Amino acid sequence: MEAWSRFLDTFFNWDxxxxxxxxxxxxxxxxxxxxxxxxxxxxxxxxxLAIVRTFRLLAVNALIVVFVDMFRALPxxxxxxxxxxxxxxxxxxxxSFAVLWLVLALVLAAFAEEIFWAGILSIPKGQWEAARxxxxxxxxxxxxxxxxxxxxxxxxxxTNRTIAITKNTALGTVIGVGEILNQATTAQSFSGNATPxxxxxxxxxxxxxxxxxxxxxxxxxxxxxxx
Amino acid sequence: MExxxxxxxxxxxxxxxxxxxxxxxxxxxxxxxxxxxxxxxxxxxLAIISLSHLRTVRWAAIVAIDFFRAIPxxxxxxxxxxxxxxxxxxxxxxxxxxxxxxxxxxxxxxxxYRAGIESVGQGQWDAARxxxxxxxxxxxxxxxxxxxxNVLPDLVSNTVEVVKLTSIxxxxxxxxLLYSAEMARSVTFNSSTLLCCGRSCV
Numbered sequence: 001m002e003a004w005s006r007f008l009d010t011f012f013n014w015d016x017x018x019x020x021x022x023x024x025x026x027x028x029x030x031x032x033x034x035x036x037x038x039x040x041x042x043x044x045x046x047x048x049l050a051i052v053r054t055f056r057l058l059a060v061n062a063l064i065v066v067f068v069d070m071f072r073a074l075p076x077x078x079x080x081x082x083x084x085x086x087x088x089x090x091x092x093x094x095x096s097f098a099v100l101w102l103v104l105a106l107v108l109a110a111f112a113e114e115i116f117w118a119g120i121l122s123i124p125k126g127q128w129e130a131a132r133x134x135x136x137x138x139x140x141x142x143x144x145x146x147x148x149x150x151x152x153x154x155x156x157x158x159t160n161r162t163i164a165i166t167k168n169t170a171l172g173t174v175i176g177v178g179e180i181l182n183q184a185t186t187a188q189s190f191s192g193n194a195t196p197x198x199x200x201x202x203x204x205x206x207x208x209x210x211x212x213x214x215x216x217x218x219x220x221x222x223x224x225x226x227x
Numbered sequence: 228m229e230x231x232x233x234x235x236x237x238x239x240x241x242x243x244x245x246x247x248x249x250x251x252x253x254x255x256x257x258x259x260x261x262x263x264x265x266x267x268x269x270x271x272x273l274a275i276i277s278l279s280h281l282r283t284v285r286w287a288a289i290v291a292i293d294f295f296r297a298i299p300x301x302x303x304x305x306x307x308x309x310x311x312x313x314x315x316x317x318x319x320x321x322x323x324x325x326x327x328x329x330x331x332x333x334x335x336x337x338x339x340y341r342a343g344i345e346s347v348g349q350g351q352w353d354a355a356r357x358x359x360x361x362x363x364x365x366x367x368x369x370x371x372x373x374x375x376x377n378v379l380p381d382l383v384s385n386t387v388e389v390v391k392l393t394s395i396x397x398x399x400x401x402x403x404l405l406y407s408a409e410m411a412r413s414v415t416f417n418s419s420t421l422l423c424c425g426r427s428c429v
């Protein structure tokens with residue numbers, strides 16, 4: 001009984017919950033803002049890059065491949081630190097929120113480009129030829145025939161990747177973005193109690209469980225269709 | 228351009244920081260060697276549990292998997308490293324990293340194994356059982372070899388993710404690759420060290 005009340009006192013302390021609830025909620029808002037910004041800009045940039053790649057300009061494609069491979073190979077935390085601590089040395093000062101957004105959007109764009117590109121490649125050549133022979137131009141074929149089919153294929157892998165990258169908003173804590181984890185660790189050191197960490201963890205679970213479950217549904221629906 | 232080379236590709240500083248970065252690389256490899264086998268084993272266990280015929284057991288495994296997939300690994304790591312001391316346990320940075328990564332990666336590996344096992348047809352089970360193999364023998368000799376081969380690309384790409392993920396161990400001050408680079412950067416006031424670390428990751 002003694003141990004149980006001590007456990008409750010350390011991880012579910014009501015006073016602490018009451019005192020730090022507003023701070024954690026502020027973190028939730030910041031996390032949602034960054035996540036939304038990253039998802040929108042990242043997927044759009046990825047789609048744009050994949051479209052540019054269909055023009056098959058050798059030099060441009062080489063640049064895209066280098067960009068994509070670099071941002072897929074480097075851990076996001078390394079990129080965040082590199083941009084946040086490195087750029088001021090050459091006179092570019094970005095606020096930490098912008099750094100986190102920029103890095104995560106670029107990482108998502110790199111993965112999204114690969115996924116969209118794979119989707120576009122998976123559309124048989126006959127689709128292109130048939131569309132072109134009906135008089136559609138190159139862009140028309142891309143916009144009305146190829147992309148609608150390609151994007152449908154990319155939904156499950158893209159959802160998974162997007163979830164993984166949105167969870168990286170927690171990395172913002174390292175450079176002082178006031179998101180959930182940052183608020184939670186600050187509150188934890190002020191209160192000398194582990195409850196804020198528990199609140200932070202719960203906030204993340206509430207935010208991400210629906211997305212994980214949605215991803216699972218998309219996957220099964222996709223698998224079921226393929227059979 | 229001059230400033231960029233000076234700040235990001237400074238050879239003199241790279242040379243000075245190289246031993247630190249190499250020590251970090253060694254630590255990164257050590258973490259990987261601990262974390263990846265643990266995750267693979269845990270994932271396999273989770274996958275087998277999530278295929279159980281008992282509905283409650285199956286649901287418990289799925290809830291655990293989704294729970295640890297929903298929590299960002301950094302949150303899990305900080306929770307374990309900074310939260311457990313309040314409960315009287317004081318994990319070393321390495322233990323905290325091992326526990327956090329075990330929980331996180333085994334749920335991802337678990338999902339992959341499960342997809343693999345489900346991709347092997349029911350007929351394989353029935354045929355193997357009818358030749359007199361026990362359930363666990365069917366699993367080890369017939370189903371798993373086929374399942375693993377089906378999901379090998381996913382297993383490999385997840386392993387790459389895990390290797391990249393070890394960079395978050397720097398937050399609890401395990402002197403792995405990124406931490407060494409950060410330290411070298413703050414000692415030398417030059418970002419070439421981070422790039423050096425980036426390159427050894429690539």
